[in-house]
Amino acid sequence: METYIVDSFTTEPFKGNPAGVCFPQQEIGAEAMLKIAQEFGLSETAFVRETSAAGVYAIRYFSPKQEIPLCGHATLAAAKVLFSQTLHTEIHFLTHEQVDLPISRRADDITMTFPVYDTVPVAAPPALLAALGLPAVTNTAYSPKNKIVLLEIADDQQLAALRPDFAALLQSHTGINGVLVTAPGRTPAYDYDYHYRYFWPWAGTNEDPVTGGVQTFLAKYWATRLHKSVMQAFQSSARTGAMQVELHADKVLLTSQARIVLEGRLVAFA
Structure with a gap:
């Protein structure tokens, strides 16, 4: 093969x-x-x-x-x-x-x-936030199609510095595939509209280094907030990665x- x-x-x-x-x-x-x-x-x-x-x-x-x-x-x-x-x-x-x-x-x-999926409001369990090391979040949402919890925080540097307790994270929630943490791009050294990281010990590895599939709902989430249809996204994992996302009514283009x-x-x- x-x-x-x-x-x-x-x-x-x-x-x-x-x-x-x-x-x-x-x-x-x-x-x-x-x-x-x-x-x-x-x-x-x-x-x-x-x-x-x-x-x-x-x-x-x-x-x-x-x-x-x-x-x-x-x-x-x-x-x-x-x-x-x-x-x-x-x-x-x-x-x-x-x-x-x-x-x-x-x-x-x-x-x-890729297709585009909607998110719905959701409450994040306190144990989930504690396992991620997040004292507070700006907003929470959920992608039913992907079974992923989305957490927005205010600081992209805080996002890059996260060191989750994965054993505790796995025990903090059931019935999901992963949790995505995202922040607006505010660090001058980076020219990105938003940053994100994806943790999924429920369905895969502890952390996915760079994730394109989450843009099926994340691109629409940020397009609504930033009033932009073409954006630059950065995944601030240890390996790092980037892509351009272009949102249309029912599809998103990842380049x-x-x-x-x-x-x-x-x-x-x-």
């Missing part, structure tokens, strides 16, 4: 978010995909197969814990590999939930078109780059 590791949402190797990308030559089951994702040990691994339609590929995503409906950085990683092998400037991914994801490239930039850092063959799998 042809395999790759690709660093997404970055122009530099060993920055951004590494994703595994696998190209099975025949159908393999979800259990085998999960075992392979566990072997990679990355936040997500994408499995890509050609369909009968030209330029259309079926894609599935697995964390080391479970299948994930939609993943931004693994989509970008898979697109980077496919664009490096063909002359195509546009392809489509079809997810396991039959969501069509148009992907285009222009030079080294890759643009992904960034990726670097292939490893290619090889998986010779044993279930």
Whole structure:
């Protein structure tokens, strides 16, 4: 099985978010995909197969814990590999939930078109805030589609300095996939509209280095507050990463780059 590791949402190797990308030559089951994702040990691994339609590929995503409906950085990683092998400037991914994801490239930039989801008000449990080290938040919301709690705080430097207690965090809430903490971009050294970090020990790893899938609701959240439709987003994890987001009525366009850092063959799998 042809395999790759690709660093997404970055122009530099060993920055951004590494994703595994696998190209099975025949159908393999979800259990085998999960075992392979566990072997990679990355936040997500994408499995890509050609369909009968030209330029259309079926894609599935697995964390080391479970299948994930939609993943931004693994989509970008898979697109980077496919664009490096063909002359195509546009392809489509079809997810396991039959969501069509148009992907285009222009030079080294890759643009992904994702759906947009709404958020609803929610109260954050005090234990959740304590586990994150947050004495207070500016606003709280919830994405029902993604099962993610959103917490807005005022200071992007406080966001970068967060050191959650992940054991306590896991015990502080049930029935969610993760918690996203975000802040407006106010540090002069960075030219970004908003910053964010994503913690998801419930469904994946402790922290996702750079997360594109959350823009399905985060872009609309900040567009409403900033009165902007085109914004620059920065994920202030240890590896860091960035992307441009462009909000339309029912879709969001994510533009960034990726670097292939490893290619090889998986010779044993279930």
